[in-house]
Amino acid sequence: MSTTPSAFVIELPEGSLAIHDLSLGTPAADAPVVLAVHGITANGLSWARVADEIGHRHGPGAVRFLAPDLRGRGDSRSAPGPYGLGVHVDDLTSIATVFGSAPVLVGHSMGAFITALAAARHPDRFPATVLVDGGLAFPVPEDLDVDEALRSVIGPALDRLSMRFADPTAYLGFWAAHPALGPVLDGPGGDAARAYIEHDLVQDRSDGQWHSTCVLDAVRADGADVMADRETHAGLRTAVSQGVQAELVWAERGMLDEPQGLYDEARLAALDVPEGVRTTKVDANHYDVILGDRGVAAVADALDRQLRP
16 A cells, blocks of 8 residues: 655566655755665655655755665565665665765665665765664674574564555554554654555455565565674674765664663674764664654754765
8 A cells, every 4th residue: 555656666677666755845956865775674655754854954855855665665565586685785776876866875774784785885876874773783693593583683573574454544553552653653753654654555456455565585585684694794884994974873762662772872882883983872762763753853963964065
C-alpha cells in the first residue's frame, strides 16, 4: 500500500529502484542534495520528518532531499538479488550519478553502515555523511552464527515479515502497541509515521491479506553484512582517513524504548570513534530518533553542519 508514489524510478534489467523526493518545494538545479538511507526493515518514507525540517530551515527549493526504498523493500521490492550492503552502495552511486551530485549521505541504523561503506569506497563522490544510531560495529567472534545473532538483535522485526494482517488498520494497530514507535503515532510525527508504516504494506492477491513489503532474503543478506563484514565494520574509519566529514547522532534508548540503547559513552569510548567525528547524544529511542521532535532536530543540526559550503 503506497500512500505516497515514488518521485523517481531507476529501471533495472529486472525490477526497479524507487526514490522518494521529500524536498520542500521544487529544488533548484544546483541545490545541494541529501541522500537518506533507511534501516533494515524500513523504507524511504521513514525520513519524511527530517526532510520537512531541512526544508523549513533552508526554504523551498534550497535542498533536494532524496530517500530511496532500498532493494528488497517498499517500491523497490521487485529489484532482485544478490543483496548485501555493497549492492546498496552501488545503487546509491547510481542515484548520485543520475542527479550529478556529491550528496551528503545520512543513514539510520543499517543505513548508517551503508553510508559509511559508501563513503569509504567513494570518498570523492560522498564527501560527507551523518550516521544515525548505527554505523559503528562491535567486534565479533570468528565463529559467529550470523542468523542467530541477527535474530537476537532484530528478532521481533524478522517475525513481523512473516505476519499477515486483515487490512492496513490492523497493521497500524500492531504498530500502535510497539513501545518505541507506538507513542510517535500519537504525537507530532503521527502522520509521517503512519505514511511510513502504510508504505510497508502490500496485499497478497491470493488471499487478500496484507504483509510487509520487505523481502526476507534481502534482510538476511544485509543483516549478515552488518553483523560480520569486516569492510563494513571498518567503513567509518576508512572514510574518515580519506578526508570524509562524518558525524554520529545516537539515541539513548533502544529498539523497544529500553533504557540501554545501542551505544552509550562507555561503548563509544571502547569503539574508539575516529578523531574528528562529532558525536551527539539524543534523548530518544532507536525509532523516534528520526521521527520524534528531539531526534529530528539533532539529525537536522548535523545535516546543516555538513551542508555548509
